[in-house]
Each structure stands twice: as structure tokens, then as C-alpha cells.
Amino acid sequence: MRLKTSIWVAAYLRRCQGEGVFGAVRRRGAEEAGAVFVKVALLDGKAILYVPAPQTAYDDSRPAERIFVPTSPEPVPEQSVEERLKKEIRFDPDVWIVETEDREGRHFLDLARA
Template identity: 75%
Template sequence: MRLKTSIWVSAYLRRCQSAGAFSAIRHRGAEEAGAVFVKVALMDGTAQLYAPAPQTVYDDSRPVDRYFVPIAPRPVAETEIEERLVKELRFDPDVWIIETEDRQGRHFLDLVRERP
């Protein structure tokens, strides 16, 4: 059984803030099972966006984990990220949008690892 999204988001915010990065909820989605998008602003006009990983990457033995994938291989202009987030909200108003500000680009997420 997966943790409610609202609880996961609260833990994520605490994780970021305990490491010295600012993080906040920009859009509150569905309490129980909303998808989470995380924007990491690098404070130089660029950002990286992380989206939920496809269901095909989940291991049956660990269905409660939340994995993320970067939308682009490197940071892009924040305006591009904002355009993408507007589209995501139009498609699914129940998504959560979290924004983290960190000059080092730390995201504090569990990413899908490339398979050898």
C-alpha cells in the first residue's frame, strides 16, 4: 500500500528544508493519490523538472516506492518548465507541483536508474 501523496509531500518538504534548500507546494493535488511534479530552480533562470516514473519501472517487491525521471537531460529555461506545468494541470488538475530552489540543483528524489 502506497503512502498518501499528502504525507509523501510533507516528508519531501522536510527533507529539502533540513538540507538547507527552500521547497514549497505550488499546487495542491489529490490528497490520496495525486501525481507529483517537482521543479528544481537553480536560481539562474534555469530549472529541471522531475515527473513520476512510468509504472513499468516499478519492482513488484517494492510497489510503495515513488520514483521520478527528469523531463530533460539538463536544466532548461524556467519558462519552458512553466509551459509544461500548465499543460500538466490542464490534463490533470489533481497533480501536485512542488518547487525547490537550490543553486546546486539537488532534487532529493529517488530517480529511476538506468539499467546496464
């Protein structure tokens, strides 16, 4: 059974806060099962966007995990990330957008799997 998105987001933000990384919900989506997009702002005009991984990335033995992948291997201008997020909102108005700020680009998504 998968954790409600609202609970997962709250736990993720608490994890970030515990590491000294500022994070906030920019857009609340569907409480139960909205997709989550995580923007990591590097505070230099660039950012990295993490999106839900394609279904093929999931392990059948752990279907309740949330797996994220970056949209590009390197940071991109923040404006590019914002344009992508606008497209995602038009496609699915139930998405969540979480933004963190960290010069090192830490995201902690590899630690937040449930």
C-alpha cells in the same frame, strides 16, 4: 500500501529543509493519490522538472515506491518547465506541484521513495 500524497509531500519538503534547500507546495492536488511534479529552480533562470516515472520503471517487489525521472538531461529555461506544468494541470487537475530552489540542483528524490 502507498503513503498518502499529502504526507509524502510534507516529508519531502522536510527533507529539503533539513538540507538547507527552500521548498514549497505551489499546487495542492488530490490528498490521497495525486501525481507529484517537482520543479528544481537553479536560481539562474533555468530549472529541472522531475515527473513520475512510467509504470515500467517500477519494481514488482516494491510497488509502493515513488520514482521520479527528469524531463531532460540538462537544465532548461524555467519558462519551458512552466509550460509543461500548465499542460499537466490541464490534463490532470489533481496534480501536486512542488518547487524547490537550489543552485546545485539537488532534488533528494532518490532518497524519498515511499
